[in-house]
Amino acid sequence: xxxxxxxxxxxxxxxxxxxxxxxxxxxxxxxxxxxxxxxxxxxxxxxxxxxxxxxxxxxxxxxxxxxxxxxxxxxxxxxxxxxxxxxxxxxxxxxxxxxxxxxxxxxxxxxxxxxxxxxxxxxxxxxxxxxxxxxxxxxxxxxxxxxxxxxxxxxxxxxxxxxxxxxxxxxxxxxxxxxxxxxxxxxxxxxxxxxxxxxxxxxxxxxxxxxxxxxxxxxxxxxxxxxxxxxxxxxxxxxxxxxxxxxxxxxxxxxxxxxxxxxxxxxxxxxxxxxxxxxxxxxxxxxxxxxxxxxxxxxxxxxxxxx
Amino acid sequence: xxxxxxxxxxxxxxxxxxxxxxxxxxxxxxxxxxxxxxxxxxxxxxxxxxxxxxxxxxxxxxxxxxxxxxxxxxxxxxxxxxxxxxxxxxxxxxxxxxxxxxxxxxxxxxxxxxxxxxxxxxxxxxxxxxxxxxxxxxxxxxxxxxxxxxxxxxxxxxxxxxxxxxxxxxxxxxxxxxxxxxxxxxxxxxxxxxxxxxxxxxxxxxxxxxxxxxxxxxxxxxxxxxxxxxxxx
Numbered sequence: 294x295x296x297x298x299x300x301x302x303x304x305x306x307x308x309x310x311x312x313x314x315x316x317x318x319x320x321x322x323x324x325x326x327x328x329x330x331x332x333x334x335x336x337x338x339x340x341x342x343x344x345x346x347x348x349x350x351x352x353x354x355x356x357x358x359x360x361x362x363x364x365x366x367x368x369x370x371x372x373x374x375x376x377x378x379x380x381x382x383x384x385x386x387x388x389x390x391x392x393x394x395x396x397x398x399x400x401x402x403x404x405x406x407x408x409x410x411x412x413x414x415x416x417x418x419x420x421x422x423x424x425x426x427x428x429x430x431x432x433x434x435x436x437x438x439x440x441x442x443x444x445x446x447x448x449x450x451x452x453x454x455x456x457x458x459x460x461x462x463x464x465x466x467x468x469x470x471x472x473x474x475x476x477x478x479x480x481x482x483x484x485x486x487x488x489x490x491x492x493x494x495x496x497x498x499x500x501x502x503x504x505x506x507x508x509x510x511x512x513x514x515x516x517x518x519x520x521x522x523x524x525x526x527x528x529x530x531x532x533x534x535x536x537x538x539x540x541x542x543x544x545x546x547x548x549x550x551x552x553x554x555x556x557x558x559x560x561x562x563x564x565x566x567x568x569x570x571x572x573x574x575x576x577x578x579x580x581x582x583x584x585x586x587x588x589x590x591x592x593x594x595x596x597x598x599x600x
Numbered sequence: 601x602x603x604x605x606x607x608x609x610x611x612x613x614x615x616x617x618x619x620x621x622x623x624x625x626x627x628x629x630x631x632x633x634x635x636x637x638x639x640x641x642x643x644x645x646x647x648x649x650x651x652x653x654x655x656x657x658x659x660x661x662x663x664x665x666x667x668x669x670x671x672x673x674x675x676x677x678x679x680x681x682x683x684x685x686x687x688x689x690x691x692x693x694x695x696x697x698x699x700x701x702x703x704x705x706x707x708x709x710x711x712x713x714x715x716x717x718x719x720x721x722x723x724x725x726x727x728x729x730x731x732x733x734x735x736x737x738x739x740x741x742x743x744x745x746x747x748x749x750x751x752x753x754x755x756x757x758x759x760x761x762x763x764x765x766x767x768x769x770x771x772x773x774x775x776x777x778x779x780x781x782x783x784x785x786x787x788x789x790x791x792x793x794x795x796x797x798x799x800x801x802x803x804x805x806x807x808x809x810x811x812x813x814x815x816x817x818x819x820x821x822x823x824x825x826x827x828x829x830x831x832x833x
Contacts, residue, residue: 345685349831371687381678383610385617397606398686442682 295323296359298372298450298480299344303353306339306504313339315504316353321450326476328491328512329484330591331501337484338378339504341454344482345375358449371400374443378454378484380435384428388419388438391427392445399446413441417471433464440471451475453483457490469494492587500594507594510587521563522556524579525570536573540565553578604692611700615666624662625708631658636715646723648715652733652803655712656740656795659705660773663741664765666704667748668758670697671830675756690830694823698749705741709734729805736802739815740795744769746822753829769795 299321306314314336321327329337342348344355346366355362360369383391392410401409414423417437422430427438436456443451453472457465472481472494485491491498492512500507525533533555537543543566544558557566563580570577615621635654639645674680683693713734719725748765755761776797779790791797798811 342681347681347685367687367689370685373685375682375685377678377681377685379678381682383614383679384677385614394606394610395682395686398603398683398688400603400687 297322298325298358299327299355299482301340301344301353301355304340304343304350304355305352306336306343306348307351313504314343314350317501317504317506318353319499319506319509321480321482323449323480324476324478325497326472326481326483326495328495328498329482329501330488330491330498330587331484331486333486334503335486335501336504337486337501338454340501341375341377341452341482341484345373345452346370371446372448373450373452374445374448375452376436376439376443376454376456378458380432380439382427382435382438382442384426387426388414388423388430391438392423392442395442396445401446409445409447413444416444417441432459433461436460436464436468440468444475447479449479451479451481453481455484455486457485457487465490488587488591498587500591502594508590510590512587521559521566522554522579522581523563523567523570523577524554526553526576526578528553528555528575532573533570533575536569536575537566540569543569603688604696607688607692607696608699611696612703615700615704618669620665620669621704624665625704625711628655628658628662628708629711632712632715636712636718640718646719646725648719648725648730648733649803651712651715652737652799655709655737656773656799656803659737659741659744660769661766662708663701663705663744664748664762664769666701667745667752667765668762669752670701670749671752671826672755672758672761676758684830690827694749694753694826694830698746698823701745701749702742705745706738709737709741726805729803732801732805732807733803735807736799736811739802739812740799742819743795743815743822746819746826747772750822750826750829753826 297320299319301320302318304314304317305312317336317340319327329340331337339348343350344357344362346362346369349363357369358372360372362369383394386394389410392413393406396406396409414420417440419434419437419441422434427435430438436459440453440456443453456468456472460468469490472483475481476494476496481494483491483494495512497509497511499509534545537545537557542559545555559566567577567580632651632655636648636651639650671680674683684690716725716730719730744765747768748761751765751768752758752761755764772793773795776791776794779787779794782790792814798814801808801811
């Protein structure tokens with residue numbers, strides 16, 4: 294079995310007297326997409342900043358591809374590409390110039406630089422804007438430029454902080470697709486405060502609250518539709534149970550009758566359960582596949598947390 | 601070394617890309633040219649001593665304007681995060697910014713060399729004090745630039761960086777006047793820290809290794825502290 298790309302052990306970070314990250318430990322394996330999920334202020338970005346070498350941990354340690362982030366910072370940083378949350382870029386540079394600059398400081402040689410830049414330009418569909426000033430680009434293109442620079446030098450690990458923030462729905466779908474494609478080549482650590490985003494792209498989700506790691510939850514194949522949430526009008530629990538009993542592979546796992554919401558576990562997606570419920574005469578108002586039960590887990594773990 | 605040269609190129613382009621460099625150079629040369637011409641016609645002395653002192657006084661105001669953005673702007677824009685998470689050494693980032701700023705300041709100082717050329721063509725100046733004056737100005741500028749760089753590394757607000765740099769520089773320039781009111785031991789220490797007391801011998805044609813050492817060591821100390829400020833994240 295290959296060695297983990299990230300090994301974080303008891304990472305702790307204080308900002309003055311405020312504890313931002315509290316003894317967080319986790320591992321990320323090669324070609325794995327790990328999602329850090331948590332509400333705003335839960336410590337996600339701080340963990341990324343520690344792992345990327347921007348912040349020093351108060352205590353604890355982490356290794357990136359075997360290199361200690363403090364003792365071997367230069368080597369560790371050489372293994373990763375990072376896209377910070379607000380997509381900071383040198384806006385006075387042109388796209389070409391910026392990618393050249395980032396490629397050079399990532400150690401690409403004069404000989405390999407044009408091909409490497411050409412590769413990321415093509416991959417992120419930046420050809421049309423490569424001679425434009427970054428200041429003139431839309432949010433979506435800036436995000437692509439930021440991801441492009443992170444991929445220069447073929448890193449082992451890609452770190453993305455809230456990569457879909459501020460993007461329109463089409464751009465969000467493109468970023469998701471890109472993450473899925475890239476996970477065949479490298480490991481990805483991605484944060485989001487949007488549960489569905491993590492659920493759609495990650496293999497595992499680490500749930501954070503107030504700087505503590507509450508749980509690391511396997512998501513299996515992202516988006517496999519193993520859980521189905523349905524909302525039925527005027528349905529009572531006994532009747533719903535009775536109609537689902539006859540459907541193979543479908544189990545009722547959670548009930549919120551006051552909201553008319555029923556959560557099922559299904560081995561075959563939503564269709565057999567919906568069909569059975571409709572045949573039984575229920576008015577099915579809404580059906581969604583939540584994939585992995587992450588939402589229920591997240592709500593359960595963070596229940597009672599101050600908002 | 602290659603990544604350092606890349607960083608240096610980026611800093612030089614960033615400084616010369618912004619209008620600030622051109623404006624400060626133009627204002628500096630206008631004021632110095634005005635002063636040089638006036639003094640030459642009134643006094644008719646083939647000397648640049650007054651130019652050296654006036655240049656030093658103007659540098660106290662101009663250098664903080666050049667250095668205020670170095671780290672403060674990158675910190676505010678978030679690009680410092682991009683830079684420091686790339687496989688580059690913090691010392692390279694600091695040195696690149698220092699050398700790029702020195703390039704602007706030295707360009708400005710070097711352009712006043714035309715005054716020396718005018719004196720050489722139309723008079724017979726003593727060249728020793730002119731050489732030592734320029735060496736002194738370069739060393740003095742180096743201390744100011746590294747001080748401004750260090751203060752810029754401590755804040756994300758450019759205006760704060762500029763004002764604090766001006767305040768600290770002026771305090772160090774004039775601290776010898778305070779020294780006369782102090783007990784002997786403290787007086788010696790304060791005079792040894794005075795930028796004016798250290799610069800005066802250079803401007804008047806005398807060079808001492810102690811003054812040379814002061815400017816070099818204060819530059820190195822401020823650069824080291826700038827690196828520490830970056831590392832204290």
